[in-house]
Amino acid sequence: xxxxxxxxxxxxxxxxxxxxxxxxxxxxxxxxxxxxxxxxxxxxxxxxxxxxxxxxxxxxxxxxxxxxxxxxxxxxxxxxxxxxxxxxxxxxxxxxxxxxxxxxxxxxxxxxxxxxxxxxxxxxxxxxxxxxxxxxxxxxxxxxxxxxxxxxxxxxxxxxxxxxxxxxxxxxxxxxxxxxxxxxxxxxxxxxxxxxxxxxxxxxxxxxxxxxxxxxxxxxxxxxxxxxxxxxxxxxxxxxxxxxxxxxxxxxxxxxxxxxxxxxxxxxxxxxxxxxxxxxxxxxxxxxxxxxxxxxxxxxxxxxxxxxxxxxxxxxxxxxxxxxxxxxxxxxxxxxxxxxxxxxxxxxxxxxxxxxxxxxxxxxxxxxxxxxxxxxxxxxxxxxxxxxxxxxxxxxxxxxxxxxx
Amino acid sequence: xxxxxxxxxxxxxxxxxxxxxxxxxxxxxxxxxxxxxxxxxxxxxxxxxxxxxxxxxxxxxxxxxxxxxxxxxxxxxxxxxxxxxxxxxxxxxxxxxxxxxxxxxxxxxxxxxxxxxxxxxxxxxxxxxxxxxxxxxxxxxxxxxxxxxxxxxxxxxxxxxxxxxxxxxxxxxxxxxxxxxxxxxxxxxxxxxxxxxxxxxxxxxxxxxxxxxxxxxxxxxxxxxxxxxxxxxxxxxxxxxxxxxxxxxxxxxxxxxxxxxxxxxxxxxxxxxxxxxxxxxxxxxxxxxxxxxxxxxxxxxxxxxxxxxxxxxxxxxxxxxxxxxxxxxxxxxxxxxxxxxxxxxxxxxxxxxxxxxxxxxxxxxxxxxxxxxxxxxxxxxxxxxxxxxxxxxxxxxxxxxxxxx
Numbered sequence: 001x002x003x004x005x006x007x008x009x010x011x012x013x014x015x016x017x018x019x020x021x022x023x024x025x026x027x028x029x030x031x032x033x034x035x036x037x038x039x040x041x042x043x044x045x046x047x048x049x050x051x052x053x054x055x056x057x058x059x060x061x062x063x064x065x066x067x068x069x070x071x072x073x074x075x076x077x078x079x080x081x082x083x084x085x086x087x088x089x090x091x092x093x094x095x096x097x098x099x100x101x102x103x104x105x106x107x108x109x110x111x112x113x114x115x116x117x118x119x120x121x122x123x124x125x126x127x128x129x130x131x132x133x134x135x136x137x138x139x140x141x142x143x144x145x146x147x148x149x150x151x152x153x154x155x156x157x158x159x160x161x162x163x164x165x166x167x168x169x170x171x172x173x174x175x176x177x178x179x180x181x182x183x184x185x186x187x188x189x190x191x192x193x194x195x196x197x198x199x200x201x202x203x204x205x206x207x208x209x210x211x212x213x214x215x216x217x218x219x220x221x222x223x224x225x226x227x228x229x230x231x232x233x234x235x236x237x238x239x240x241x242x243x244x245x246x247x248x249x250x251x252x253x254x255x256x257x258x259x260x261x262x263x264x265x266x267x268x269x270x271x272x273x274x275x276x277x278x279x280x281x282x283x284x285x286x287x288x289x290x291x292x293x294x295x296x297x298x299x300x301x302x303x304x305x306x307x308x309x310x311x312x313x314x315x316x317x318x319x320x321x322x323x324x325x326x327x328x329x330x331x332x333x334x335x336x337x338x339x340x341x342x343x344x345x346x347x348x349x350x351x352x353x354x355x356x357x358x359x360x361x362x363x364x365x366x367x368x369x370x371x372x373x374x375x376x377x378x379x380x381x382x383x384x385x386x387x388x389x390x391x392x393x394x395x396x397x398x399x400x401x402x403x404x405x
Numbered sequence: 406x407x408x409x410x411x412x413x414x415x416x417x418x419x420x421x422x423x424x425x426x427x428x429x430x431x432x433x434x435x436x437x438x439x440x441x442x443x444x445x446x447x448x449x450x451x452x453x454x455x456x457x458x459x460x461x462x463x464x465x466x467x468x469x470x471x472x473x474x475x476x477x478x479x480x481x482x483x484x485x486x487x488x489x490x491x492x493x494x495x496x497x498x499x500x501x502x503x504x505x506x507x508x509x510x511x512x513x514x515x516x517x518x519x520x521x522x523x524x525x526x527x528x529x530x531x532x533x534x535x536x537x538x539x540x541x542x543x544x545x546x547x548x549x550x551x552x553x554x555x556x557x558x559x560x561x562x563x564x565x566x567x568x569x570x571x572x573x574x575x576x577x578x579x580x581x582x583x584x585x586x587x588x589x590x591x592x593x594x595x596x597x598x599x600x601x602x603x604x605x606x607x608x609x610x611x612x613x614x615x616x617x618x619x620x621x622x623x624x625x626x627x628x629x630x631x632x633x634x635x636x637x638x639x640x641x642x643x644x645x646x647x648x649x650x651x652x653x654x655x656x657x658x659x660x661x662x663x664x665x666x667x668x669x670x671x672x673x674x675x676x677x678x679x680x681x682x683x684x685x686x687x688x689x690x691x692x693x694x695x696x697x698x699x700x701x702x703x704x705x706x707x708x709x710x711x712x713x714x715x716x717x718x719x720x721x722x723x724x725x726x727x728x729x730x731x732x733x734x735x736x737x738x739x740x741x742x743x744x745x746x747x748x749x750x751x752x753x754x755x756x757x758x759x760x761x762x763x764x765x766x767x768x769x770x771x772x773x774x775x776x777x778x779x780x781x782x783x784x785x786x787x788x789x790x791x792x793x794x795x796x797x798x799x800x801x802x803x804x805x806x807x808x809x810x
Contacts, residue, residue, distance in 0.1 A: 054734030054742050054758070085730050087743075087759040120727025121760035230731050308713070309805055316806025322525025325490050326635050329459030337459050338492075353459070354492040355526035394799050400714055401721025 002166070003261045006174070009163020010145030013176035014199040016040045016241040017074075018140040021147040024132030026125060027080030027118060032151035034132040037197065038074035038105055038140060043239035045072035045113060046208035048215050050232035056084035056120075057094040059233060062113040065098070069110040070204060072237055075195055076101040076114050076133060079152050079180070083116040083124050084230040093124045100130050104137030115233045117154055117180060117193050149178040152193055155399055156180050160272040166261045168254045169244040173200045177265050181222075181273030194219060194234040194269055200258055201240035203248040210259035211236050218266035221298060221387040222274055236262070274388040279395030282314055283371045288333075289384045290377050296333040297385030300376060303331030304387070311392035314372055319363035321349045324374060335378045343375040407571070408666045411579070414568020415550030418581035419604040421445045421646040423545035426552040429537030431530060432485030432523060437556035439537040442602065443479035443510055443545060448644035450477035450518060451613035453620045455637035461489035462499040463519040464638060470503070474515040475609060477642055480600055481506040481519050481538060484557050484585070488521040488529050489635040498529045505535050509542030520598050520638045522559055522585060554583040557598055560804055561585050565677040571666045573659045574649040578605045582670050586627075586678030599624060599639040599674055605663055606645035608653040615664035616641050623671035626707065626792040627679055641667070679793040684800030687719050688776045693738075694789045695782050701738040702790030705781060708736030709792070716797035719777055724768035726754045729779060740783045748780040 012019045020036040027033065047066050049059050065072075076097050083090045094116070098109040105112070116124070149159035163176040179194040202210075215234055240246070247254045275283045286305040291297035304310055307327035313320040321342045328340065342350040345366035349358045366372065417424045425441040432438065452471050454464050470477075481502050488495050499521070503514040510517070521529070554564035568581040584599040607615075620639055645651070652659045680688045691710045696702035709715055712732035718725040726747045733745065747755040750771035754763045771777060 052731060052734035053740070054730050082727075085727060085742075085755065085759050087757070090759075119725075120731060121755065230727075230734060308801075312802055312805035315802065318806065320524075322487075322490060322635075325459050326457060326525060329457035329635060335458070337490075350490065350526065352492070354490050354495075392802060394802050396713075397717055397720065397797060397799050397802060400717035400797075401723065 003164045003264060006163040006165055009176055010161035011037055011148050011176045011178045011195055011197050012142045012145035013163035014174035014197045016199055016239045017197045018142055019144040019148045020136030020140040021144055021151045022132035022135035024078070024128045026078055026128060032147055033078055033080045034136055035077045035148035035151040036074065036101060036133065036136040036140065037148060037195065039237060039239040041239050041241065042071040043073065043237045044202065044204040044207050045235060045237040046204065046211045047113065047233065047235045048211060050230060052230045054085060054230045056082050056116060056231040057086055057090035058083055058114040058116045059231060060091060061094040061098065062115065062233065062235070065110045065113055071111060072113065073105050073107045073111045074237065075235055076112055077152055077193065078129060079117050079154050081116060081118040081122050081124050082120045082231050084120045086123050089123060093126055096126065097129060097133065100133045101137060104134065113235055115193050115231070115235065117152065117231055120230055145176065152178065152180040154180060155278055156276055158276050160269055160276070162265055162268045164261060164265055166257060168200065168257050171242045171244040173242045173244060173258070174198060175261060175265050177269055179269040179273060181276060193231070194266070196236040196262065196265060198236065198238045199240065199242040200238050201242060201244050201246045202238050202258065203246070206247050206250055206255055207236060207238050209250055210255070210262050213259055214263035214266040217263055218270040221302065222270045222389065270388055274390050277390030278399045279393040280390030281393055282391040284314055284389045284391065285371070285373045285386060287373065287375045287384065287386045288378065289375060290379050290381055291383040291385065292334060292381035294383045294385055296335065297383050300328050300331045300333040300335070301385045301387035303327045304374065304376065305389035308392055311389065314367065315391035315393050317364060317367040319344055319349060319360065319367060324376065325350065328376060335380060339379040341377040341379065345373055408569045408669060411568040411570055414581055415566035416442055416553050416581045416583045416600055416602050417547045417550035418568035419579035419602045421604055421644050422602045423547055424549040424553045425541035425545040426549055426556045427537035427540035429483070429533045431483055431533060437552055438483055438485045439541055440482045440553035440556040441479065441506060441538065441541040441545065442553060442600065444642060444644040446644050446646060447476040448478065448642045449607065449609040449612050450640060450642045451609065451616045452518065452638065452640045453616060455635060457635045459490060459635045461487050461521060461636040462491055462495035463488055463521045464636060465496060466499040466503065467518040467520065467638065467640070470515045470518055476516060477518065478510050478512045478516040479642065480640055481517055482557055482598065483534060484522050484559050486521060486523040486527050486529050487525045487636050489525045491528050494528060498531055501531065502534060502538065505538045506542060509539065518640055520636070520640065522557065522598050522636055525635060550581065557583065557585040559585060560683055561681055563681050565674055565681070567670055567673045569666060569670055571662060573605065573662050576647045576649040578647045578649060578663070579603060580666060580670050582674055584674040584678060586681060598636070599671070601641040601667065601670060603641065603643045604645065604647040605643050606647060606649050606651045607643050607663065608651070611652050611655055611660055612641060612643050614655055615660070615667050618664055619668035619671040622668055623675040626703065627675045627794065675793055679795050682795035683804045684798040685795030686798055687796040689719055689794045689796065690776070690778045690791060692778065692780045692789065692791045693783065694780060695784050695786055696788040696790065697739060697786035699788045699790055701740065702788050703792070705733050705736045705738040705740070706790045706792035708732045709779065709781065710794035713797055716794070719772065720796035720798050722769060722772040724749055724754060724765065724772060726760070729781065730755065733781060740785060744784040746782040746784065750778055
């Protein structure tokens with residue numbers, strides 16, 4: 001199965017999707033902060049959500065709609081306010097967002113999913129939100145994908161979009177996606193916000209299954225700061241306009257090809273979020289190989305990529321592999337300390353659990369790059385796991401010492 | 406039971422203990438880096454250690470000695486090198502430290518416990534260590550407690566010592582203690598290094614039990630950066646010179662009084678470590694009250710005090726209680742979101758899980774102090790738990806981007 005990236009593609013790329021945006025003034029003036037994504041025909045949808053017990057009102061509403069409804073038309077999303085810890089008022093506001101949007105689409109409110117991102121504990125300014133929904137809904141087109149990706153940003157410095165094309169059942173299938181990340185990023189079901197559109201014809205059950213599989217190896221392997229947000233949401237909507245034979249068997253080749261592509265789309269967004277982690281100067285990829293199980297490999301990779309001491313060492317270009325070992329040691333992963341090899345890039349720095357007299361100049365060459373790969377070989381099996389993150393810098397502290405105000 | 410703090414007291418305060426120190430030049434010149442603490446008479450000892458799978462050689466040696474031996478004479482400790490990930494050579498070096506020290510005390514090497522702190526992955530410079538042990542052992546006295554507390558420091562900016570006096574069985578009982586902390590502090594059995602001497606007469610079993618109880622409510626409730634070190638060690642030695650009736654019943658009043666005092670000593674050191682966390686400008690105490698269980702209260706308190714986003718908000722004096730709620734939500738603790746109240750100092754900022762329009766000026770007054778207390782009322786039961794930590798600052802990043810080199 002081959003897929004190809006579509007240059008300048010995004011959430012509006014697949015057939016039959018339209019996008020509207022608005023500058024509602026939720027937190028900032030003159031900045032896009034509301035996006036409205038609609039399929040022109042009925043579609044199926046799937047979602048994965050935060051495991052944080054304080055999950056936000058839009059998460060509760062989207063979960064309910066996914067549970068109760070079989071057909072969907074789109075997403076309505078705002079940045080600038082998370083609508084989390086907002087009580088019953090917050091819940092009815094999230095519902096209201098779907099109701100207002102549904103009027104413009106001409107569907108029932110249950111056919112729309114909703115997501116919010118921003119400061120926790122503030123109520124949504126509903127007058128501005130409703131105006132924004134009306135503005136976004138009154139001028140929808142398929143060339144506003146880039147604006148939608150901008151509208152969902154908070155402290156992100158760049159927007160994150162991807163679109164790919166594959167062939168399934170001799171039909172061209174398109175997937176478009178966008179995400180926002182930056183801080184409070186340690187997904188434990190999904191990232192802060194991620195959205196995928198596709199024109200594939202697929203059952204709701206198969207779509208949900210493909211999304212869970214994709215999420216497990218992408219957003220769930222990402223950390224910026226270890227803080228699992230109240231609003232993590234990853235949604236996908238599939239309208240079938242590609243005209244392929246309906247995918248409803250999860251053992252079919254078509255399903256596997258679609259699921260693999262969806263995973264690649266999610267991994268691409270995950271890496272974009274890691275690159276743009278709050279204050280990040282470096283992208284960090286930790287690969288744990290030859291593990292006795294996939295669970296151990298993932299647990300170990302996540303622990304290392306999340307260690308503040310590993311992250312500051314990467315920022316400081318310090319080949320301090322002892323911190324990698326330390327984070328592996330407290331990860332809870334099963335391994336044998338005396339078998340562990342550690343590589344910075346291609347450079348072996350520790351072997352069988354103890355340090356080597358490696359060439360510091362070669363290590364510096366690895367650490368000077370914008371992308372650093374650490375490989376941990378457990379020498380105990382055939383499984384592997386990869387996690388993504390970024391360094392911990394002065395700017396992370398600066399951004400987060402000032403974020404709310 | 407009353408206890409009183411002894412001004413300028415420390416590890417050498419209890420009867421029958423002597424201390425020696427040396428400037429061995431392990432990592433830095435002209436800086437104390439080796440401490441040797443000896444009881445003049447036979448004593449019992451107890452210890453708790455890191456749960457990191459990569460535990461350091463001195464941890465392995467001390468555990469072995471505690472397991473195999475009934476009587477002890479003291480501790481030998483170095484800073485500047487952790488002797489972790491150092492293979493068989495590291496293990497035999499740690500043993501050698503106890504052997505060299507034993508020659509000077511005139512005891513068997515098994516009667517001594519050993520601890521190291523510093524960079525992971527370097528071998529100990531044994532020539533300098535042995536010279537240092539000889540220097541320290543040749544001039545021991547009971548007025549070098551302060552120097553010993555200095556000798557175990559790494560990135561600590563102040564030494565951490567405490568001594569208290571209690572009365573048990575109408576005898577004056579003394580406890581002296583010291584610790585080092587600063588970074589890689591997220592103890593999961595004990596802190597980086599903590600040592601307690603006491604002249605109480607007690608059984609080895611009762612001493613171990615008292616130590617485990619004390620550690621659970623003190624060092625195990627501390628986090629600076631979420632990184633559980635390879636070398637965490639908390640040791641206590643009791644030589645019985647106070648002459649109290651031998652404590653061997655863990656249900657006796659005497660045991661309870663001693664255990665409670667030992668806990669207070671450990672909490673005092675824990676708070677000192679939190680105050681002096683790497684780069685810290687503020688001490689943070691998180692109290693979770695009215696919890697359905699102690700485990701839930703502790704889990705929640707540790708999660709909040711360990712959140713990078715809470716820590717940066719405290720640094721930035723931002724009353725961003727949403728981050729407290731977020732860290733509570735992903736802690737894994739059992740609670741009911743709609744019942745949670747949050748206080749900054751005495752100021753109620755969120756009630757029943759949603760935000761209040763609190764007075765930002767009053768919040769700023771709380772956040773401007775050097776010590777910030779956050780109280781989370783779960784309104785679900787009678788249990789409580791407290792955790793300690795510090796803010797996350799530019800200096801933490803600075804220190805850890807440069808530590809090894």
